[in-house]
Amino acid sequence: GAAMRARGLWALLAALRAGWCLLPQTGYLHPDEFFQSPEVMAGDILNLHVYYPWEFLSISPCRTAVFPLMTSGVTYWVIKSLQQLDICSSCINGYTLLVSPRLLFTVLSFTLDYSIYRLAPFWEADPWKALVLLAGSYITLVFYTRTFTNTLEGLLFALLMVLVSPGKAGGSAAEPTSSPLIGIVTTAGFFNRPTFLAFALMPLIYWAGSIVDSQKSIKTVINHFLKLVLCACFTAAVFITADTFYFTSVGIENLYSIRNSSLLDVIAQLHEKMIVTPFNFLSYNLNPHNLALHGIHPRVTHFAVNGIMLFGILHILAVTAGFKMLKKFFHQLIWVRSHCHGSPGLLVPSQDNPVLLLFYFVPLVFLSLFSHQEPRFLIPLILPLVLFSTSQNRASKWKHVITAFNILGALLFGCLHQGGLIPCLFHLEQLTHSPEPLNQPGHYTLIFAHTYMPPRSLLNIPKIDSHIEVIDMAGSGEETLCRTVKQQANNFTCNNCCVFVIIPGTVRNMITNCGASFENETLIFPHLSMEDPPQLSFLFSSNWRSQLGLYILQIERTS
Numbered sequence: 001g002a003a004m005r006a007r008g009l010w011a012l013l014a015a016l017r018a019g020w021c022l023l024p025q026t027g028y029l030h031p032d033e034f035f036q037s038p039e040v041m042a043g044d045i046l047n048l049h050v051y052y053p054w055e056f057l058s059i060s061p062c063r064t065a066v067f068p069l070m071t072s073g074v075t076y077w078v079i080k081s082l083q084q085l086d087i088c089s090s091c092i093n094g095y096t097l098l099v100s101p102r103l104l105f106t107v108l109s110f111t112l113d114y115s116i117y118r119l120a121p122f123w124e125a126d127p128w129k130a131l132v133l134l135a136g137s138y139i140t141l142v143f144y145t146r147t148f149t150n151t152l153e154g155l156l157f158a159l160l161m162v163l164v165s166p167g168k169a170g171g172s173a174a175e176p177t178s179s180p181l182i183g184i185v186t187t188a189g190f191f192n193r194p195t196f197l198a199f200a201l202m203p204l205i206y207w208a209g210s211i212v213d214s215q216k217s218i219k220t221v222i223n224h225f226l227k228l229v230l231c232a233c234f235t236a237a238v239f240i241t242a243d244t245f246y247f248t249s250v251g252i253e254n255l256y257s258i259r260n261s262s263l264l265d266v267i268a269q270l271h272e273k274m275i276v277t278p279f280n281f282l283s284y285n286l287n288p289h290n291l292a293l294h295g296i297h298p299r300v301t302h303f304a305v306n307g308i309m310l311f312g313i314l315h316i317l318a319v320t321a322g323f324k325m326l327k328k329f330f331h332q333l334i335w336v337r338s339h340c341h342g343s344p345g346l347l348v349p350s351q352d353n354p355v356l357l358l359f360y361f362v363p364l365v366f367l368s369l370f371s372h373q374e375p376r377f378l379i380p381l382i383l384p385l386v387l388f389s390t391s392q393n394r395a396s397k398w399k400h401v402i403t404a405f406n407i408l409g410a411l412l413f414g415c416l417h418q419g420g421l422i423p424c425l426f427h428l429e430q431l432t433h434s435p436e437p438l439n440q441p442g443h444y445t446l447i448f449a450h451t452y453m454p455p456r457s458l459l460n461i462p463k464i465d466s467h468i469e470v471i472d473m474a475g476s477g478e479e480t481l482c483r484t485v486k487q488q489a490n491n492f493t494c495n496n497c498c499v500f501v502i503i504p505g506t507v508r509n510m511i512t513n514c515g516a517s518f519e520n521e522t523l524i525f526p527h528l529s530m531e532d533p534p535q536l537s538f539l540f541s542s543n544w545r546s547q548l549g550l551y552i553l554q555i556e557r558t559s
Contacts, residue, residue, distance in 0.1 A: 007128055010135050017106060017141055017145060018103075018106055020141065021103055024422075025102075025414045026423055027415050028452050029148075029417065030148075030452075033148050034147070034453075034457070036053070037067070038072040038457060039053075039457050040052060040072075041101075042076060047462060047464075048463065049463050050455075051453070051470075062277055063281070064192065066242050067152055071105065075100040076097075076101075094426045094459070105145055108155055109140065109151070112134060112158050120390070130387060134386045136406055137386075139310055140382065141406075142414045148379075151379070153196050154379050156185055156189040161359070161384070163203075164178070178207075182228055183228040186232060187231075187239070190278055191278055199381075201363070202355075202362045206355065208225075211225075239277075240275065285372075291370065294372050295372055296371045297371060302364055302368045302377070307364070309375050310379065311381075313401050313405065317388075317394055356384050360384045364381065416526050417530065418452045419527050420526065424524050425455070425458040428446060433460065443468075445469045445488050446469065446470050446502065448471070448472050448502045449476060449502065449511075450504055450507050450510075450532050451550070471484065481511070482510075482513070482515075485514050491557075499555040500552055501516075501553045502550065503553065504532055504549075504551070505527070505534075505550070506529060506534050508546065521553045523549045523550070525549045527548060527550035535547070
């Protein structure tokens with residue numbers, strides 16, 4: 001009955017996750033989904049013209065290269081190999097460059113489903129109800145199919161929760177063999193994003209407590225901790241070595257000299273140029289001036305805004321339960337002290353799964369200490385939140401609200417949000433790679449204004465090719481934009497050039513005010529820019545499509 005329906009619904013939602021990835025999703029969530037992995041690997045492995053972000057170019061790189069190489073790097077190597085072997089003559093194109101890394105992340109996202117299935121019985125939640133709640137969340141459908149470091153952080157957090165939990169319901173401790181794996185996962189998560197320590201704190205405390213409680217011998221306890229530390233150190237050494245070889249000339253230019261050097265000389269060179277990306281990440285982000293460059297938010301943003309934006313009523317249920325638990329705790333504390341006149345001792349445990357609430361709120365509190373707070377930073381918390389919400393059927397009476405919330409979230413972030421930019425890049429790729437007739441332009445200038453940063457890799461431009469120039473104007477004002485457009489339109493040094501301006505319909509009048517004429521224009525629909533949102537009055541006019549569209553305007557050049 002109900003169990004079979006839940007299994008069928010989960011299967012449909014799982015198919016939707018994979019199918020929507022292949023369509024593909026057109027929503028553009030944040031530049032980091034491209035510029036922290038696929039864009040960099042497209043340049044390194046496919047030799048495409050890309051934009052390298054500062055995190056990978058600085059003398060103090062803040063991002064490990066290991067995970068980009070293992071994810072986007074592997075998928076790009078596969079499609080490159082297929083094309084070189086003539087198995088697929090045109091494997092490298094905008095579509096495969098976008099979808100292949102996302103497809104790998106989509107496959108990896110089922111780690112969440114496995115973790116829910118394993119953990120639900122222990123936390124007194126129905127496994128299939130929890131799986132449906134997870135698979136139906138727009139966070140799983142959209143965020144966990146994108147190439148974010150936050151996505152990997154969530155998957156590693158899920159694995160850590162599985163490792164620290166008993167192997168079966170009613171168990172009292174984690175598996176004895178899990179200590180080395182816990183050390184490996186924790187260190188890998190730390191190198192992926194140092195904020196992983198905020199998520200790992202409670203699972204590690206829970207694991208340590210269960211080990212101490214279940215072992216009678218102090219020697220056995222020390223053995224568990226020693227295995228964890230040794231594996232953590234080994235994993236850190238692997239990451240540091242790989243990053244040092246990637247970011248410095250130790251592994252590229254000096255291979256011959258290293259081969260003819262003594263072991264001590266090799267170690268000295270590695271130590272001198274050693275790259276420890278998490279420390280660089282922390283030193284950068286602990287500087288308030290650096291965080292101000294990326295946006296300053298009130299400390300309550302995660303609690304009051306981002307949690308609701310991501311999880312809706314589930315976040316509200318958790319907050320309500322948390323306040324009730326604190327209220328009950330303090331009432332008990334006051335009663336015990338007033339009646340016992342001494343140590344409060346061990347208070348009566350709450351029936352609201354306080355450990356799951358701690359798994360949810362402790363990372364939330366630590367992340368709230370930083371003034372830069374983006375919603376995607378919280379996506380790893382979906383696992384404890386789903387387990388908490390399905391235990392004692394807390395979410396069941398809100399299922400219609402949850403369904404409507406996730407449909408709206410999926411449409412907003414999966415389709416509408418900056419949704420014209422990816423189709424625009426596909427269109428421009430086809431335009432600039434079409435067979436060249438006699439009147440085909442010899443050079444293309446692509447000016448992007450008031451859009452998210454365009455990933456150059458999706459244009460599929462080889463590094464040796466210089467006939468396409470990308471100019472990202474970001475959110476430039478009208479005067480700056482007009483100056484650039486006129487400069488390109490009046491460029492007499494290029495006789496066979498073509499200039500395109502890509503701009504949202506809500507600010508199209510900026511180009512009109514420049515006095516520029518258009519040879520032709522293309523409207524990509526839909527496209528919603530939250531930085532330049534449409535006015536409600538225009539949405540109810542006959543011109544509403546232009547307000548929810550992205551224009552590709554070909555500028556008429558001065559002859």
